[in-house]
Amino acid sequence: MNENIELALLLLLVGMVTVFLVLILVYSLGNAIVRFVNRFFPEGEQAIVASQATGVNQKHLAVIAAAVATVTGGSGKVLKVEKES
Amino acid sequence: MNENIELALLLLLVGMVTVFLVLILVYSLGNAIVRFVNRFFPEGEQAIVASQATGVNQKHLAVIAAAVATVTGGSGKVLKVEKES
Amino acid sequence: MNENIELALLLLLVGMVTVFLVLILVYSLGNAIVRFVNRFFPEGEQAIVASQATGVNQKHLAVIAAAVATVTGGSGKVLKVEKES
């Protein structure tokens, strides 16, 4: 019994220390990543962000996307829609 | 062999009796539930029945729903649409 | 070692012969099926090919299909749409 209580106290200490340690790491890591990215990739890679700044009416886009998804059984996706100039 | 035929007859009897018994129970249970619900919850809990008696055009609703489903990859659903008054 | 090299050469021969054999079979089979179908079923079974040559606007169809798919959670599908004459 006494042993178990010692164990419980040890768990309380080790546990809370670890939890705080990990969340300090979350904080530092997050901060470090933000700084790193701000410094070296502030712009955002166009390749990853598929921003669709084209002139296509967003409502129409949604309808097209929904229709394509249905017609292709979900295996097709509308990745990009461009207005013909 | 004779034994097996006895067993078959027993199965025939026990089986058909049980089947009738269960369907009598289906009948009585169904009846009892209907009476119980008619008496204590005749209105239908609005919480459970998500009836959409709003003034939104149903066609538009379908299109919106489809578009949302596609855009969110199926993880979003249109639960309620209300007209702005 | 020598044994292994013999085995490798044997594999090279057996393997390439088999690959060519199978692709010859792909060719002959394909050809035979095409001839067979051209001869006996040149028309295409309407039952299998669900061609929708109805007068329904294809855009509307897509929207309807998408909406139905969403409303029914994908378990319903629009199999056929016909114009009321």
Place this chain on the structure above:
Amino acid sequence: MEVLEQLYKMTAFSSLFSEPGIIIMLIIGCVLLYLGIAKKFEPLLLVPIGFGVVLANLPGGGMGVVDPKLIELENGHYMNLFEIAHEYGIMNFLYYSLIKTGFLPPIIFMGVGALTDFGPMLRNLKLAFFGAAAQIGIFAVLLAAIFLGFTPQEAGSLGIIGGADGPTAIYTTIKLAPHLLGPIAIAAYSYMALVPVIIPLVSKLLMTKKEFLINMKEQDKLYPSKYEIKNLKLVKIIFPIALGIVTAIVVPSSVPLLGMLLFGNLVKELGTLTSRLADAASGPIMNTATIFLGLSVGATMTHDVFLKGQTLGIVVGGFLAFAISIAGGILATKVYNMFSKKKINPLVGACGLSAVPMASRVANEIALKYDKNNHILMYCMAPNISGVIGSAVAAGVLISMLQ
């Protein structure tokens, strides 16, 4: 020279010549594919089964299900799944993990439940009784099969074809006579596909023209029921829970099937609350289960197991079981009509067979042929759905008394 020898050894030609059964099975596989594709007999099942037959019967591919004796070890133990896959390949891995364990049929039943609407049955509860009478084919054929020398377990599996319910037939057969799984599954699904032929056949044999013309709606007007459901939504939520408890008490052995059916139905009736679960149960889970069930069932049909006199017995017996079940439903209605002022069209009773919803549609079409205003579809659905419960209960009785 050695190349040619190696080539010949690698191919399956030698077995093809020494085992003419293989070619017969390939033809059977193609016939099943033809029925599924061109005739549209339950394609979701017959196409995977047919393809499974084709894959299973070519020696060397390792895609045929092996005799369960091969996976038995000494002192009552069995090879584990890893060893089965290692030794006998992926098809036996599928079969022994998902089918022989009895796992997939209840899982499919969960999906069936999520697609079932108890509404029509709840609206015409009295008609649900005829779903009991239409189980008689199961026990009649069981009796006949025992006369013909089948073991009681085999006879029960054969009879259950008359339940007209695929997953129930498969589950019962797995439990009682797994070596007959292939032909019984085929018979069950084929006859279900043949419902549009069998129901007209039996009903014309047993029904008079006057009976065909009984108009259910007019009867309802003549003898209106006081029955009214004010809050169907709530009734539909309570019903599967209550029925689950009651059947679990009365026929515990039917719980793996009925319990999962009712669970699937409950999550469906709860609407958006649990739609994620209902969608999964009736979508990816059921479809995946169907693929693996079909392929594995096909893979059990290797020539040494399938090409036996028994198989023919199953084909004939299964048909009889179907026909007798339909007759049971029709005759029960006739008996009822003798004692009641309010008449019931015996076609409604015929739907007690189950085979939802095809039986109802077929019955409706027959009625319309005799009187183009006699729409009986909604009435047919009541015994049709209760017939599913009826055969699951019958399966439970067979399993609990024969296993």
Place this chain on the structure above:
Amino acid sequence: MEVLEQLYKMTAFSSLFSEPGIIIMLIIGCVLLYLGIAKKFEPLLLVPIGFGVVLANLPGGGMGVVDPKLIELENGHYMNLFEIAHEYGIMNFLYYSLIKTGFLPPIIFMGVGALTDFGPMLRNLKLAFFGAAAQIGIFAVLLAAIFLGFTPQEAGSLGIIGGADGPTAIYTTIKLAPHLLGPIAIAAYSYMALVPVIIPLVSKLLMTKKEFLINMKEQDKLYPSKYEIKNLKLVKIIFPIALGIVTAIVVPSSVPLLGMLLFGNLVKELGTLTSRLADAASGPIMNTATIFLGLSVGATMTHDVFLKGQTLGIVVGGFLAFAISIAGGILATKVYNMFSKKKINPLVGACGLSAVPMASRVANEIALKYDKNNHILMYCMAPNISGVIGSAVAAGVLISMLQ
């Protein structure tokens, strides 16, 4: 006569009379269904669990999870899954293959990850600390439980309810005290559903009106942070990878949970590149896992296991763990406010509990009640999400030291 005897033997009536516990369990099952359906307490879990309880407790159905001792063989070996299914039915097959192996909780965590957005946390990283303070309930109740005579393993499983995270609680209990799985899962999910009741209760006990009125946005204006994220998209991609490596080094035993969470999050943040995987993880995989997890957890709650004094202890202890965790978050904020000019609303700290996103919503509503312009939702999300990490880490510590 023999028919009646057979009938009686087949039904479960005899056990129903000899085991009054069964009826109590049926009532408990119905209560769980009621809570899930009518009260909308986590219906995705409580409905399957409740139905699982109903199915499991009727003898003869073979749907109850059996004592692990029954699957143990001599010399440290266990029955294989095929034998388990064969002997004890599909529910034990599910339980021993998917739950007892610890498989499903990490799989669900993968789905949770694919639905989690670390954005709000990254925007207010400092607030993430309070997700650590709010784990104190876990260890406090662990201590108390050991005092009350629970074994350390049981006490750890009980305490982890205070982590307010279902999969984490289930995973820890599987590893430490699988015999308590049922009540602990129920307690964990019920209290999570009760968050709208528990947070107001604890916060009113511990917070002054002035504290309720602390306006986070005004504080931000008074003491603006220099922190700015120029390319959130890329940060969100690097973050789960980096965090995965770091936590794997510091708390390896939390990797099955955290690693899968972060993997799920990564494939989600990659957008169209891996959307097939993210969709699968958060859709069919997670939903299927939820169904099987719920049913199996319910099936562990057989009357002989559940109806014990321990269960009551778990219900009380679990509540305390929840409350103490919330208090921990609140008190940590108060201490912080003593030393900092820029004040934090202690409700934000209370969200360190986790229970994403309900805790944040509840905290936001409370704040709005005091000041209808004080929107704190986005601030709450930071400790709320970090609380998930916190409890997974706490679980890792418990598992590594107690297993």
Place this chain on the structure above:
Amino acid sequence: MEVLEQLYKMTAFSSLFSEPGIIIMLIIGCVLLYLGIAKKFEPLLLVPIGFGVVLANLPGGGMGVVDPKLIELENGHYMNLFEIAHEYGIMNFLYYSLIKTGFLPPIIFMGVGALTDFGPMLRNLKLAFFGAAAQIGIFAVLLAAIFLGFTPQEAGSLGIIGGADGPTAIYTTIKLAPHLLGPIAIAAYSYMALVPVIIPLVSKLLMTKKEFLINMKEQDKLYPSKYEIKNLKLVKIIFPIALGIVTAIVVPSSVPLLGMLLFGNLVKELGTLTSRLADAASGPIMNTATIFLGLSVGATMTHDVFLKGQTLGIVVGGFLAFAISIAGGILATKVYNMFSKKKINPLVGACGLSAVPMASRVANEIALKYDKNNHILMYCMAPNISGVIGSAVAAGVLISMLQ
């Protein structure tokens, strides 16, 4: 003090310092993630593999695949899956149930089949031959590897990288040399991603400008084929069935792969009849399989297994196998052109490699660079698709003769 000691014991720091290989593996995992994410090299595979590498290499996490010797028991038996999960965690449970059993590659092939259209191949059947010539890299590298001291089984697994088909390479390696699974899978998928680099390289080495300019459409006009398909739909339905039977007879050992591919293709070609199955096969089933395959393959790459000279050999040998296969396709076309009036652009032959459809796209782009009106995409698809069949057949030969 004890706290710190416990903390240190719990973390993975000690192993990190004593095993520098771990850090190298973490870097390799990050490089794979970088290739998948930033370079878009097959992200659906490389992201899970990369993350799997990261998770597997940190000791204490229990996410690394263990040596198969550890799951062997005395007298030819193996631990069962429940024991594996119990002893070695969920990743080994996944690996030994889904990968080591050879289950997932055929399942993925079923999905690939459901996404494949045999139409372009059927329209240019003659071009399908070049899918045979382009398998020469497999056997050439096998020969070279045996010279370098690899065992025949290892050499076969290495050579199969030249088949340019991920599931085929993985399946063959599982059967012949599972200890090389990690590097071979990585090499296979990386080089497939590098097809846009490798094809131009090899084609420029081996082709003259005149050959690059061969215009397939003009050749078709000059020497029109009498070949016409009147009912493509039906041809596409019969083709997978017939091909399934024929290949099962000729190369039974390729049935697990080819049979599932053709089954997937059949249910797709049947349209609405079996669309539920096709959708499941190419959607949730394939995506789930991809996640688990990727993570598990990554988890095999622990530092003690991966950081060996062999791995370098595989990286080099795999590249050679790819290049030689492309060369084989090109040279076969050149030989054909010597004897035929109707010329074929050797770029079409190069696509016999498989790597559908990327190889065809790359070849098309190269042709367009030389003549902007020379669209060869549709011609390339024929050998490209038949190349998949070719490598599955080659895999079957290797497995049947080396296992």
